Amino acid sequence: MNRLIKRTLFILLISIIFGIGMTGIINYNIINFSSKYIVSLEDAPKCEAALVLGALVYNNERVSPILQDRLDMGIELYKNNIVQKVLLSGDHGRKLYDEVNAMKKYVISQNVPVEDIFLDHAGFNTYDSLYRAKHIFQAKKIIIVTQEYHLPRAIYIARKLGIEAYGVIADKHIYPKMPLYKSRESLARVKDYILVNFLKPKSRYLGEIIDLSGDGRVTDDKK
Template identity: 65%
Template sequence: MKKYIKKTLKLVLIGMLIGGLSFGLINYHVTSFSDNYITSIENVPNSDAALVLGALVYKSGNVSPILSDRLDTGMEIYKNNKAQKLLLTGDHGRKDYDEVNAMKKYAMNKGAAEADIFMDHAGFSTYESLYRAKDVFGAKKIIIVTQKYHLPRAVYIARKLGIEAYGVPSDKHFYPKIKQYKVRESIARCKDYLLVNILKTKPKYLGEPIDLLGDGRVTEG
């Protein structure tokens, strides 16, 4: 019995070591791969669109600070003519919760032309947002906008899906929950590494192709 317990404990420890090593290697691989494509607004190559990843919107319809920073950075890219269009992607899976229309309203208040704003209503995750950017919107060359902790995973997914993607960080303020975000992000990197390299799962929703260089008003809803 003691031999059985020792053997079991040994196998558990080996499993934990392998799991921990894999976790660390995947995180290192994703971040080091993406570092080459993360840059400033001044240095980012001109692209078809700035893809702004969604985040929390309050019940009032106002965007959260982390999302307003993303949108402000996206607008800087747009106004500096680094991107012709804005692709705002987020969660609009329920009638009582709508990230993308709140994002559109914010961008228009900052001076974006309505025809230049595309909304992806089914961007329920980073992986789905990037998959749909290519499959639905035909994205070929984009600038991804989100905070530093999130950018490596987003750029990695996009590049592995075949999009020429660059990242511009949107860290304009201190975020009180940043440590929690970073812990969750390290786990999400492993999850999406498996999704994009092995499982290659399709998003919950796809749909008819939309020309990202056309009129964004076709995405109203």
């Protein structure tokens, strides 16, 4: 029995070491791959749209600070004529929780024309947002807007899906929960590395193709 316990513990230890090692390798590869596509506002290439990835919205439909910073950077890209459209991708899978319309309301308040705002109601996670940007919105060249900790994974997914994607960092403040976000992100990179390279699933919700060169109001009620 002691020999069996020792063997089991040894196998468990080797598995843990292997898992930690693979996590480190995958994280390094994603960060290294994506780093050359992260640009400043001044150096950002002209693209068809800024893809702003969703985040927490409060019960009063007020966007959280981390999401507001993403939206502000997307607005800056639009107002500097770097992008022609703003694509807001977030979670609108529940009746009482709606990220995308709260995002849209904020962007409109900053004087972005409503016809240039597109909504992706089924951006439930980073993979879904990028998959739908490619297959529903037919995005070819975009700038992804999110915080620095999140940007390498988003760019990696986009590039692996065939989108010419760049990223602009939206860190305008210090976020209290950043250590938690970073620790979760290291595992999320492993998950999405497997998804985009091996499993290659479709997004949970698909639908008709939406032309990003058209009027964004067609997306007001579409998933």
